[in-house]
Amino acid sequence: MKTEILLVLIIFNLISSSCSNGDAESEITPTPPPVLKPEIESLSSNFIIEGQTLVIKGLNFKSNESKTTVIINNKSYDITPTANEISIKINAEMGVEKSSLNVQVGAQKSTTEYFFIMPKKWHKIETQLEILKAFIFDDTNEITLLEDTDASSNSYYGAILKLKTSENGYLPESLNIPGGNKSDLKMYNSQTGVAASSITGYFTSDGFQNSTAFGSFLDTDAYVDDVKIVYVDETSSIIVNCCADYMYTNDKGITFEYSSVWKELSMGNNIRFWSSNKLSDGYFYGAGLNAEKSPNANLILKSADGISNWEILDDVTTPYSIGSDLKMLDTDLFLQVFHADKQLQKSNDLAKTWVVVRSDVEKVFTQNKTNWYVLSVDSKLYSTNDSGNTWKLELELPSDSKINHMSFSENKILLSGDNLLYIKHL
Known part of the structure; x- marks a missing residue:
């Protein structure tokens, strides 16, 4: 009997010990940490x-x-x-x-x-700006532009703005450039460019946070009319007025000089320079109208430095065919819209003869010798990458659209005008 009681006690102690160990183990099981708010x-x-x-x-x-x-x-x-x-x-x-x-x-x-x-496809950026020119580059999403800030349709006041990016899209920021009304803008890259009034040029190397004024057409008794920026690079700029008077700098506006085509060539100042460009042969070309001749004739000149030692290539071809929207792409390729019949035509002989490329064209914009864009009479934007042999529809714009400019970089295209801004990322 004593033996049986002893055995019962041993079994009871073993069971009690087992239960006690299980409770201890359950007490030390860790609970997962709470998830913290990100x-x-x-x-x-x-x-x-x-x-x-x-x-x-x-x-x-x-x-x-x-x-x-x-x-x-x-x-x-x-x-x-x-x-x-x-x-x-x-x-x-x-x-x-x-x-x-x-x-x-x-x-x-x-x-x-x-x-x-x-998005990468064509995208409309809402704007109320009357944009005359706008430039974009691959190293930044910011846009530098020339805007007509005068609300009146019969007057003009040009200002340089920058569109900066934000979570709300593009926001305009005024740039404090001296000299008042600006007539032209040309950017070499996102930081380097030149703005021009009808009198003076303004060179910048920091996106117009600062600028250096150079030259004054008033100092040369030249016309302050239809002033255009012909050329800009990292240190130099050439600016021309309507009658082929030039002012230029080669040290970012610190010093400057003047020259005059009509004085150099003893042509009289009754000429009009409407287009200038540096072409693939390394020469600068100027094109316009020779009103010294009767009837008026084409005027084509070239210069090694774009400011002096001009050579007359043509001042006799009549009837004159060079207009203010001439695109000089190379010595063998001029493009121009003839507005009387709404035709895009090309010339391979320095504007002596012309061949129709496309009809129903309002404006033409060129990226290079083979890639062109045209705005049709019915406000559609078409592109070609084979010099006009084939065309692709890019955009259908509102019927009252007024396009003024296109800017091209390797990965972006910018289309701008009155209350109009479209961008395409390639």
């Missing part, structure tokens, strides 16, 4: 082009217990984060223009950040 500290950019990668930096982006998603315009995308960084490639299916963004880990969601998505 915090967005910065975005790599608040303006993203379709196909680019957005980098989000912050805190608490990763949890071992919960999935992390990025929410763009209320759509969720699974990603693989680190604790403080997320990378996500942006596409137009996520949305365009101003877009919202959150990071969510489990049930915890960050506060909302905003950024702008620019």
